[in-house]
Amino acid sequence: MTAGSRPVPAAEARSLAGCAHCGAAVAGGARFCCAGCEAAHAIVSGLGLDAFYARRSGEAGAIRPAEEAPACDPAAHLRPGPDGTAELDLLLSGLSCGACVWLVEQALGAEPSVRRARANLTTRRLALRFSGGAEEARRLVGLLARLGFRSAPWTPACLSAAEDREMRELLRALGIAAFGAMNVMLVSVAVWVGDDMGDATRHLMHWIAAAIGLPVVLLAGMPFYRSAFAAMRGGRANMDLAVSLGVIATALMSLSETLRNGPYTWFDGATLLLALLLAGRVLDRAARGRARRAVAELLALQQGSVTRLAPDGTAETIAAEAAAAGDTLLLSAGERLRLDATLLDAEALLDTSATTGESLPRRFLAGEALPAGAINMGAPVRVAVAASAAEGSLAALSRLLSEAEAAKGRIASIADRAARLYVPVVHAVAAATFLLWFALLGAGWQEALVPAVAVLIITCPCALAIAVPAVRVVATGALFRKGVLVAHPTALERLAAADHAVLDKTGTLTEGRPELLPDPARDPAVLRRAAGIARASHHPLARALVRACPDAPAAPGVIEVPGKGLIAGEARLGSAGFVGVPAGFEGMTLVFREDEGAAVVFRFSDRLRPDSAAAVAGLHALGLTTELLSGDGPQAVEEAALATGIGPWQAQAGPAEKAERIADLVAAGRRPLMVGDGINDAGALALAHVSAAPGTGTDLAQSAADLVLRAGGLSPLAAAIRIARRAERIARQNIGFSFAYNLVAVPAAIAGLATPLIAAAVMASSSLIVIGNALRAGAEGR
Numbered sequence: 001m002t003a004g005s006r007p008v009p010a011a012e013a014r015s016l017a018g019c020a021h022c023g024a025a026v027a028g029g030a031r032f033c034c035a036g037c038e039a040a041h042a043i044v045s046g047l048g049l050d051a052f053y054a055r056r057s058g059e060a061g062a063i064r065p066a067e068e069a070p071a072c073d074p075a076a077h078l079r080p081g082p083d084g085t086a087e088l089d090l091l092l093s094g095l096s097c098g099a100c101v102w103l104v105e106q107a108l109g110a111e112p113s114v115r116r117a118r119a120n121l122t123t124r125r126l127a128l129r130f131s132g133g134a135e136e137a138r139r140l141v142g143l144l145a146r147l148g149f150r151s152a153p154w155t156p157a158c159l160s161a162a163e164d165r166e167m168r169e170l171l172r173a174l175g176i177a178a179f180g181a182m183n184v185m186l187v188s189v190a191v192w193v194g195d196d197m198g199d200a201t202r203h204l205m206h207w208i209a210a211a212i213g214l215p216v217v218l219l220a221g222m223p224f225y226r227s228a229f230a231a232m233r234g235g236r237a238n239m240d241l242a243v244s245l246g247v248i249a250t251a252l253m254s255l256s257e258t259l260r261n262g263p264y265t266w267f268d269g270a271t272l273l274l275a276l277l278l279a280g281r282v283l284d285r286a287a288r289g290r291a292r293r294a295v296a297e298l299l300a301l302q303q304g305s306v307t308r309l310a311p312d313g314t315a316e317t318i319a320a321e322a323a324a325a326g327d328t329l330l331l332s333a334g335e336r337l338r339l340d341a342t343l344l345d346a347e348a349l350l351d352t353s354a355t356t357g358e359s360l361p362r363r364f365l366a367g368e369a370l371p372a373g374a375i376n377m378g379a380p381v382r383v384a385v386a387a388s389a390a391e392g393s394l395a396a397l398s399r400l401l402s403e404a405e406a407a408k409g410r411i412a413s414i415a416d417r418a419a420r421l422y423v424p425v426v427h428a429v430a431a432a433t434f435l436l437w438f439a440l441l442g443a444g445w446q447e448a449l450v451p452a453v454a455v456l457i458i459t460c461p462c463a464l465a466i467a468v469p470a471v472r473v474v475a476t477g478a479l480f481r482k483g484v485l486v487a488h489p490t491a492l493e494r495l496a497a498a499d500h501a502v503l504d505k506t507g508t509l510t511e512g513r514p515e516l517l518p519d520p521a522r523d524p525a526v527l528r529r530a531a532g533i534a535r536a537s538h539h540p541l542a543r544a545l546v547r548a549c550p551d552a553p554a555a556p557g558v559i560e561v562p563g564k565g566l567i568a569g570e571a572r573l574g575s576a577g578f579v580g581v582p583a584g585f586e587g588m589t590l591v592f593r594e595d596e597g598a599a600v601v602f603r604f605s606d607r608l609r610p611d612s613a614a615a616v617a618g619l620h621a622l623g624l625t626t627e628l629l630s631g632d633g634p635q636a637v638e639e640a641a642l643a644t645g646i647g648p649w650q651a652q653a654g655p656a657e658k659a660e661r662i663a664d665l666v667a668a669g670r671r672p673l674m675v676g677d678g679i680n681d682a683g684a685l686a687l688a689h690v691s692a693a694p695g696t697g698t699d700l701a702q703s704a705a706d707l708v709l710r711a712g713g714l715s716p717l718a719a720a721i722r723i724a725r726r727a728e729r730i731a732r733q734n735i736g737f738s739f740a741y742n743l744v745a746v747p748a749a750i751a752g753l754a755t756p757l758i759a760a761a762v763m764a765s766s767s768l769i770v771i772g773n774a775l776r777a778g779a780e781g782r
Helices: 010-017 035-046 051-055 098-109 134-147 157-161 165-193 199-220 222-233 239-259 267-300 393-409 414-440 445-458 462-481 491-497 505-509 524-534 540-548 612-621 634-644 655-667 679-687 699-704 716-750 756-778
Strands: 086-093 114-120 125-130 150-153 305-309 315-319 328-331 341-343 347-351 362-365 381-385 484-486 500-503 559-561 565-568 571-574 588-594 600-605 625-629 672-675 690-694 707-709
Touching: 086 134, 098 114, 098 134, 125 134, 134 150, 165 199, 165 222, 165 267, 199 222, 199 239, 199 267, 222 239, 222 267, 239 267, 414 445, 414 716, 445 716, 462 484, 462 491, 462 716, 462 756, 484 716, 491 690, 491 716, 500 505, 500 655, 505 634, 524 540, 524 565, 524 571, 524 588, 524 600, 540 588, 540 600, 612 625, 612 634, 612 716, 625 634, 625 655, 655 672, 655 679, 672 679, 679 690, 679 699, 690 699, 707 716, 716 756
Parallel strands: 500 625, 500 672, 672 690, 690 707
Antiparallel strands: 086 125, 086 150, 114 125, 305 315, 305 328, 328 381, 341 381, 347 362, 484 707, 559 565, 565 571, 571 588, 588 600
């Protein structure tokens, strides 16, 4: 039997008005708009995935299969995976809703060769792992095309080029709702306080409010209506369904009051509720945008050109993406290493702070692995590419960030979990109320509709819908005043549950830059001459020496020997061996020697932030255990742990080790709070139950974190946890009150004791009580 002759299942009832596959309009009662959709429908049905048509909520026609063959040849973009598999990242066009993600993952998962298929709705990125080579990849891409999803190789440019249609729609809806709410409120206030207003004037005011409010409810509520419709087709209830029915019922009852010139209408409540909820949606979308920017900023480290050396020694400039494993590159002084590589020359001095968090440049010897993102602080060196851009450590970290962002996006809020019970019960009660009055009490349908609508109005989820957002807004404002920026919509809920803190050292516990230690025996004139020579270098210790004596004039004729030190006539400033004295100085030091005179040692330290020890003590007082995880050397890490009172510590931990440690904690059932400031911390920040970054940290770390400590110090962290825990308790109190209020008010509405006016007053009162309770979330509590 062909797809065209198959009986129409109930789940596809809407296909009678549109294409059974893509939903586009069709003529003459046909089931499909084109042969491609008919073939795609047959594939979906053959795989037993007909539930897709009941879940889909994307734009009509968005997944119509292309008539031409797929233009994407994935062969050049394959990379080796574990256990002999191949991996491929694709950008999917037509991935417009959760049902599309479900269909893609289910359809590919049914293929015997596919080991893993994960689609990200935010970035429209599909990550595939499968057995086979180029031919199998082409077959899978062809399957996607036949389903209606056009694919292209995924690149970092996709993030910046992709249109954010949802954000534009939300902003437009918010503007309409805010404009309408303000104007309807002006009219409604006149009616509410105008006791001496004549009937004709009041009727005119009602029609003005209706003329503004009805289009606003229709247009601004579309994001909620679409979500509610998709939830109903999927056989589930969400808060958007409750909001949609409550807003529509309020608007219809207000229209009825307008037609009969009743005393009051409630267009102001409907439009204002939409404006408040849309503002929350915009903030949520902005948080998801931060995660996308984090990935883009990380991958930007790979963008640019590199110098490739041919076997005969000739050099050519190519894009970093074009370099393959085994190519020889020339890394100039001051140039950033775009790819993971192996050092071919004898030694190199690289600033790896961006990827490892080490305070000082690190010396590498021939054959050692060099991390992508490091900057060459010494002489030009030759390196061998260890992995292409798509297979390297930065690309792997970007995939980790994307997956972590998608996982956090699946966390259900308290209100949505409550809605699963609240929504079906309330609307079943409203329907039963109508049947009670109409069938058993013999009332007319108009009379029976009044108590039923009163039930909907009195149980309109205004209080429940704002129970959590109101607390979140108050708590977020309180944290902002304390210097903490909340960057993710569910950050407070997760922060309240944190039970273990993992802290980075450099730039988190410490100030992130070396400072000259005081020495009473030091000659100021010697310091001045050494600082004058140090002005010729960008080495972190040389910069610290200049900061210690900022008025020192630059010395003439200074020559820098990369990786060793500075020469100015007969004076030398640098390492002990370079100056000509025996090595034996511990920690961060520079040695200065003039002619054959005595050597002067300048000692430096990356000083702890003044509030680090107190912040750690505050975490302990709240019941959190702590540990220190740093890329620095063992001595520096141990000193920081002892000074701050942190128990376990681990030194020389790279990005992979940090992310692995966080993953182990999560797997063990812990809820870790990760605090870090560098690119090397981004993976751990994304994987943690909740994360924070100092305001002085890198843009990538701040984008990956749930909280940003704007002042840079850690002192607000304990206060943030206390406020989050208090907000969690108050949010649960608000939800509990919302249910208790309904237990009392609903029987009165069912009995017909609550007119729509009384219902509206009670509904508004419950919302005010919830908001008043939410205001307490701004205070600290334990």
